[in-house]
Amino acid sequence: MHRSDIGDPAGQPVFIWLHGWGQDHHALVPLAKLLKRFGRHVLFDLPGFGQTPMLHKGAGTADYADALAKHLKRQNLTLKGPVILIGHSFGCRVSVQMAARHPALVRAVIMIGGAGLKRDRSQMWNLRASSLIILGRLARLSDKILRTSFRQAYTHRFGSADYRNAGDMRDTFVSVVTENLIAEAAATNCPTLLLYGSEDSETPPEIGQKYAALIRNSQYVELEGFGHLDILSRGAHQLEAQIKPFLKEVL
Amino acid sequence: MNKKIVAVIFGGRSVEHDVSILTGLQFLDALDSNRFTGLPIYIDPLGQWWTGSALKKRSLYPVENGQSADLTAVNLDLNAVNMAQPQLLSRSKKLLGEKIDTIPFDIMVPAIHGSNGEDGTLQGLLEFARIPYTGCRLLGAAxxxxxxxxxxxxxxxxxxVLDDLLIDRPIEGVFLDEKNVAKMLKEAMPNSSFPYIVKPVNLGSSVGVSRAGDMDEMIAALLAVFRLDNQAIIEPFVxxxxxxxxxxxxxxxxxxxxxxxxxxxxxxxxxxxxxxxxxxxxxxxxxxxxxxxxxxxxxxxxxxxxxxxxxxxxxxxxxxxxxxxxxxxxxxxxxxxxxxxxxxxxxxxxxxxxxxxxxxxxxxxxxxxxxxxxxxxxxxxxxxxSKARLGSTGAAAGGATIFQAG
The missing domain is CATH 3.30.470.20 (ATP-grasp fold, B domain)
Structure with a gap:
């Protein structure tokens, strides 16, 4: 896995940074720099993003967590003790899986705009979603039997930008967005800080509140005025102000 | 705890208008949200004051003639001296005449770089109106x-510090005389020769600063400075x-x-x-x-x-x-x-x-x-x-008592 290190290479604890979907480690550099004096920071490009090759086709977040655990051990990053996972969005899905599947490796988890739980949707939304699924299947069926190209048009019209741009990662994308990490969150025991932007429309505060109810040892903080992506740039100082006291408590 | 309202004022009639917007928004984004609430105030290049939460979005800029539906034109209330809180005033026309709304705040943060913000003028205005503000007081700023x-x-x-020579902007109709400039340079900095560096005296940042390799460039640099400022300062180039x-x-x-x-x-x-x-x-x-x-x-x-x-x-x-x-x-x-x-x-x-x-x-x-x-x-x-500043009179001073009979 491609990585970039910030801070004292011999420092403790080790922070493992996990970026969001469609991004790479660069997205987390501004925040990591603000926290550099707290230890050693390792920022990964997750498999299939940046400079790290993808895992097998259709790999889910459990596979990502297992691959990460193996990699951390191989790179001696857990030699001096468990690490602190700090993730954004998709990176938080991997963090929750890590905490549930490899608890001995994880000292604490910090989630920023963390994804992984289903949102409450209106009946209208659900109705629309299921009709679209049926429409998509019909398009695929028609393409197969009648050699039409409806599916492509369907994807273009209704697929999300992430779905359209996923390329070889499309199977992973589908498996990731359909999972619901309730059991994994409930199995998480380590101290967890949940940070959500009040204006986040991708992973709204609602998801953070659900995580807070599921994870025993968690703190939930909503940051006024920040969205899903700008929380990492112009919101970095507010994140820093929340993370520092959490680290003092945990370390 | 009651959160203090922090009015961050940015933009302004300054050549550094755009950078000031960034500085102001960065300050707002870095407020301790447990203690403070941010109130953005934007001064457009013509000098009109605006407020509204839309100002916090960087995508709003540039504001076209302030014609954004989400912005409110405001004035600073200079008569609020004896009120509990400083305030902004917004005027709107209603069916039965003008309606004035007030927007209170607790302290103002000047985030305007350069003229009309960093130079003591805004600080003086705030002192005059007894409005608490951050940063340098009037004297240091000026x-x-x-x-x-x-x-x-x-x-x-x-x-x-480096040696220097000050040159005032010539009065209208008078040209810069090369010989005269050369003489002044010789007198002020006998040990230096070209190149020199030419700067406006009263602007912040690097606006209007240039290097003069010979007399032609010197005259050009001075003319450039005099478009921005009344006085130029010339120093040896390091x-x-x-x-x-x-x-x-x-x-x-x-x-x-x-x-x-x-x-x-x-x-x-x-x-x-x-x-x-x-x-x-x-x-x-x-x-x-x-x-x-x-x-x-x-x-x-x-x-x-x-x-x-x-x-x-x-x-x-x-x-x-x-x-x-x-x-x-x-x-x-x-x-x-x-x-x-x-x-x-x-x-x-x-x-x-x-x-x-x-x-x-x-x-x-x-x-x-x-x-x-x-x-x-x-x-x-x-x-x-701001609290430590003395010298204002209170109610007890009465006022104009020397005119009392007897």
Whole structure:
């Protein structure tokens, strides 16, 4: 896995940074720099993003967590003790899986705009979603039997930008967005800080509140005025102000 | 706890209008949300004041003639002297005449760089209206805006500064006389020759600064300055120039505290306005909600290795001395020039409202401070300094009692 290190290479604890979907480690550099004096920071490009090759086709977040655990051990990053996972969005899905599947490796988890739980949707939304699924299947069926190209048009019209741009990662994308990490969150025991932007429309505060109810040892903080992506740039100082006291408590 | 309302004022009638927007928004984004609520106030290039939460979105700018539906035109209420809280006034036309709404706040944060914001004018207005504000008081802000006066003050305190020559803008219809300029240069700086550096006396940043390699360039540079300012300051050009900047603030123990030292990296002879503030953003690139971060994205080395202990000591002690001498406040940035071959260092200038409030220099200071801590420090200090100001009369003074009969 491609990585970039910030801070004292011999420092403790080790922070493992996990970026969001469609991004790479660069997205987390501004925040990591603000926290550099707290230890050693390792920022990964997750498999299939940046400079790290993808895992097998259709790999889910459990596979990502297992691959990460193996990699951390191989790179001696857990030699001096468990690490602190700090993730954004998709990176938080991997963090929750890590905490549930490899608890001995994880000292604490910090989630920023963390994804992984289903949102409450209106009946209208659900109705629309299921009709679209049926429409998509019909398009695929028609393409197969009648050699039409409806599916492509369907994807273009209704697929999300992430779905359209996923390329070889499309199977992973589908498996990731359909999972619901309730059991994994409930199995998480380590101290967890949940940070959500009040204006986040991708992973709204609602998801953070659900995580807070599921994870025993968690703190939930909503940051006024920040969205899903700008929380990492112009919101970095507010994140820093929340993370520092959490680290003092945990370390 | 009741949250204090912090009015951050930015934009303004200044050549540094755009950078000021960034500084203001960065300050708002770094407020301690447990203690403060931010209130953005934008002054457009024509001088009209606006407020509205839409101002916090970077994608709003540039504001076209203020014609955004989400913005409210406001004035500062100068008559609120005896009210519990300072306030803004917004006027709207209603069926039965004019309606005036008030928008209260507790303290104002001047985040305007350069003229009409950093130069003492805004500070004077706020003192007059007894409105608490952050940063330097009137005197420090006004003195440091005048590069020549600041240097004279430093020279009087035995601080190493470059020689200089001041030239006033000729009265209309009179041309700059080359021979006269040459004579003045010889008299003021007998040991120097071309190239020289020419700067406006009263503008912040690097706006209008240029290098003159010969007399033709000198006249051109002076004419460029006189389009912006009434007075030009000419200094010898420092060979092998490297610059060092440091921020200073008042420490908890009442002593001036200095930050990390930065050395801006640059390729050109001189760091012009574009190089300084537009680093990292491409012209014509799409407007994102997180464009170039201004001074933050400028290439720089923090605590550079090349600096000697003696140079560092000079920079730190001089910066602290100037801060005390001019009774500065807030987070000010003090700039130095250095001939990297001879090692000589000169004090250059003071920015009392530096880009991004120089927060990035505090992160790596000997005593580190985060941006959120810095904004809180500036606000607490602003309340304290404004409260400590005496000299106003109260109700007990009566007023005009000498005219009472008897």
């Amino acid at each position: 003195v440091t805006m005048d590069k020549a006066f600041t240097k004279q003050t430093a020279r009087a305190a035995d601080i190493n 060979d092998n120039l490297s610059e060092y900047n440091i921020a200073v603030r008042m420490g908890e123990d009442g002593k001036a505290e200095t930050s990390a030292i930065e050395q801006p990296e640059r390729e050109a002879d001189l760091l012009d306005f574009k190089g300084k503030y537009l680093a990292g953003s491409k012209a014509g690139s799409p407007k994102l909600d997180a464009p170039s971060e201004g001074m933050v994205s400028l290439n720089r080395v923090i605590n550079p290795d090349g600096m000697t202990v003696a140079q560092e000591t000079f920079i730190r002690t001089t910066a602290a001395k100037i801060f005390d001498m001019l009774a500065l406040a807030g987070s000010v940035r003090i700039d130095f020039l250095c001939d990297s071959k001879s090692g000589e260092v000169w004090f250059n200038e003071v920015n009392t409202i530096p880009g991004s409030f120089a927060y990035f220099l505090w992160q790596d200071a000997p005593n580190p401070m985060s941006f959120v801590e810095l904004t809180s420090h500036m606000i607490d200090e602003g309340f304290r300094l």
